[in-house]
Amino acid sequence: xxxxxxxxxxxxxxxxxxxxxxxxxxxxxxxxxxxxxxxxxxxxxxxxxxxxxxxxxxxxxxxxxxxxxxxxxxxxxxxxxxxxxxxxxxxxxxxxxxxxxxxxxxxxxxxxxxxxxxxxxxxxxxxxxxxxxxxxxxxxxxxxxxxxxxxxxxxxxxxxxxxxxxxxxxxxxxxxxxxxxxxxxxxxxxxxxxxxxxxxxxxxxxxxxxxxxxxxxxxxxxxxxxxxxxxxxxxxxxxxxxxxxxxxxxxxxxxxxxx
Amino acid sequence: xxxxxxxxxxxxxxxxxxxxxxxxxxxxxxxxxxxxxxxxxxxxxxxxxxxxxxxxxxxxxxxxxxxxxxxxxxxxxxxxxxxxxxxxxxxxxxxxxxxxxxxxxxxxxxxxxxxxxxxxxxxxxxxxxxxxxxxxxxxxxxxxxxxxxxxxxxxxxxxxxxxxxxxxxxxxxxxxxxxxxxxxxxxxxxxxxxxxxxxxxxxxxxxxxxxxxxxxxxxxxxxxxxxxxxxxxxxxxxxxxxxxxxxxxxxxxxxxxxxxxxxxxxxxxxxxxxxxxxxxx
Ligand SMILES: Nc1ncnc2c1ncn2[C@@H]1O[C@H](COP(=O)(O)OP(=O)(O)OP(=O)(O)O)[C@@H](O)[C@H]1O
Ligand SMILES: [Mg+2]
Numbered sequence: 456x457x458x459x460x461x462x463x464x465x466x467x468x469x470x471x472x473x474x475x476x477x478x479x480x481x482x483x484x485x486x487x488x489x490x491x492x493x494x495x496x497x498x499x500x501x502x503x504x505x506x507x508x509x510x511x512x513x514x515x516x517x518x519x520x521x522x523x524x525x526x527x528x529x530x531x532x533x534x535x536x537x538x539x540x541x542x543x544x545x546x547x548x549x550x551x552x553x554x555x556x557x558x559x560x561x562x563x564x565x566x567x568x569x570x571x572x573x574x575x576x577x578x579x580x581x582x583x584x585x586x587x588x589x590x591x592x593x594x595x596x597x598x599x600x601x602x603x604x605x606x607x608x609x610x611x612x613x614x615x616x617x618x619x620x621x622x623x624x625x626x627x628x629x630x631x632x633x634x635x636x637x638x639x640x641x642x643x644x645x646x647x648x649x650x651x652x653x654x655x656x657x658x659x660x661x662x663x664x665x666x667x668x669x670x671x672x673x674x675x676x677x678x679x680x681x682x683x684x685x686x687x688x689x690x691x692x693x694x695x696x697x698x699x700x701x702x703x704x705x706x707x708x709x710x711x712x713x714x
Numbered sequence: 715x716x717x718x719x720x721x722x723x724x725x726x727x728x729x730x731x732x733x734x735x736x737x738x739x740x741x742x743x744x745x746x747x748x749x750x751x752x753x754x755x756x757x758x759x760x761x762x763x764x765x766x767x768x769x770x771x772x773x774x775x776x777x778x779x780x781x782x783x784x785x786x787x788x789x790x791x792x793x794x795x796x797x798x799x800x801x802x803x804x805x806x807x808x809x810x811x812x813x814x815x816x817x818x819x820x821x822x823x824x825x826x827x828x829x830x831x832x833x834x835x836x837x838x839x840x841x842x843x844x845x846x847x848x849x850x851x852x853x854x855x856x857x858x859x860x861x862x863x864x865x866x867x868x869x870x871x872x873x874x875x876x877x878x879x880x881x882x883x884x885x886x887x888x889x890x891x892x893x894x895x896x897x898x899x900x901x902x903x904x905x906x907x908x909x910x911x912x913x914x915x916x917x918x919x920x921x922x923x924x925x926x927x928x929x930x931x932x933x934x935x936x937x938x939x940x941x942x943x944x945x946x947x948x949x950x951x952x953x954x955x956x957x958x959x960x961x962x963x964x965x966x967x968x969x970x971x972x973x974x975x976x977x978x979x980x981x982x983x984x985x986x987x988x989x990x991x992x993x994x995x
Contacts, residue, residue, distance in 0.1 A: 522896060523896070524895065524896065541896055543893070545887075545889060549908070549912075551914075551990075551991045551992075561893075561897055563907075564897035564903065592991050
């Protein structure tokens with residue numbers, strides 16, 4: 456894990472080597488449902504791309520293809536790393552393991568030794584601010600803390616590509632906004648390539664270097680918005696007129712895509 | 715009903731001051747009901763005994779104190795304890811075998827849907843066979859002692875283990891399974907680290923049911939296979955045929971206590987093992 460000082464914006468731009476790429480990707484399920492058609496999208500190191508789109512347009516399918524859980528029925532997937540992190544909408548913690556045990560799980564499955572595992576878990580737990588809760592069971596945690604544990608679990612694998620499927624969708628506004636800030640800080644520190652799915656346009660604009668809008672099923676990319684605000688991001692940017700204008704533009708595109 | 719309403723209204727307010735008081739009071743109230751019912755039943759029993767005594771058939775329904783006398787009589791007591799020991803032995807041997815067989819059966823079925831489709835119907839068939847119809851055959855094949863009793867016990871107690879283990883193994887959420895899949899976890903790892911721990915709560919529910927049935931099996935087995943060490947079932951038949959009312963009732967009570975004990979012990983065991991993370995109620 457390369458814990459560095461926050462990366463300067465110009466360095467982010469320099470590093471934009473593609474880590475994840477969809478080239479003309481289409482997905483037709485065996486039952487005939489066409490979930491995606493002709494998706495072209497690349498995500499490079501230091502890029503954080505958010506996808507917004509109407510429900511059922513194939514956003515989760517996109518991530519499942521990227522992670523290898525599903526294979527595209529057409530087109531090619533470019534993946535230049537095997538360190539992939541996947542954060543599901545639910546925290547999917549194992550209820551019989553405490554936070555420490557849950558955070559160690561992926562490293563354990565990857566066959567890493569107990570000592571390394573413990574160190575990595577300790578580091579990841581610190582990264583998400585869950586120190587002191589190592590011995591707590593999932594049922595003793597709040598929804599936000601469970602999500603942090605889930606994030607920490609993925610971090611132990613040093614992901615270079617990080618996939619998020621509406622991770623904060625079930626959280627209240629305040630917790631969500633705090634976790635957004637955490638995620639931005641982690642992004643600046645860890646320098647991964649992020650592909651983030653959300654229903655909240657404001658969240659997408661705030662977190663991302665790029666926002667793409669998908670159309671209703673079959674999902675296609677119908678709009679791309681580069682977000683010009685510098686990283687690390689100033690939380691107050693959310694209250695600026697420029698921010699509001701961008702959110703407006705993306706929302707408008709989303710509404711067009713819906714109809 | 716009225717008390718519980720008052721409880722729920724006052725409890726939250728009190729809890730902020732002294733958290734222990736309401737809970738202790740509640741547990742005291744909780745015991746009042748069952749104890750009252752117990753005394754009512756003893757009273758009814760006395761009434762019934764009096765009716766039978768008047769008809770000169772006192773041995774059909776002896777008075778509770780006569781039963782207590784028989785139960786504490788040293789000779790009867792030692793007969794009862796011997797029989798209890800042998801029945802427990804049969805029940806626990808059968809139960810252990812049923813647990814192992816049932817879990818293996820369920821694990822095999824959980825590996826592929828075609829295996830489940832092929833094997834599950836036979837678990838249901840096993841459940842549907844009237845065991846009593848098989849009993850004479852079991853006697854012929856396995857003799858009329860310990861072995862035959864254990865086999866009856868297994869047949870009676872197997873199904874809950876099979877079905878509850880299978881249910882538990884399949885209760886794993888799709889995303890949790892995918893989490894393992896993403897790391898390329900093998901079937902064995904999936905079973906050991908995900909499915910089996912997730913199945914523990916329902917395995918314990920099955921275990922508790924099976925344990926109760928194992929006691930039934932041991933006593934039923936006894937009544938058909940009278941050779942070898944006599945268990946409670948044998949004793950019950952002997953007492954019944956000799957019209958030894960008080961002894962018969964004390965044997966029935968001991969058998970019931972064994973059933974209750976097994977139920978309580980396995981319930982407690984379940985809470986001990988998974989109660990930390992799983993709430994059974
Ligand atoms: N295994 C499958 N077999 C058949 N159809 C599927 C399968 N998985 C998903 N679909 C269909 O594909 C479409 C896209 O599903 P997907 O889960 O990717 O949508 P989504 O954009 O993530 O929706 P949401 O925002 O509600 O999460 C839906 O119409 C869904 O019903
Ligand atoms: Mg989805």
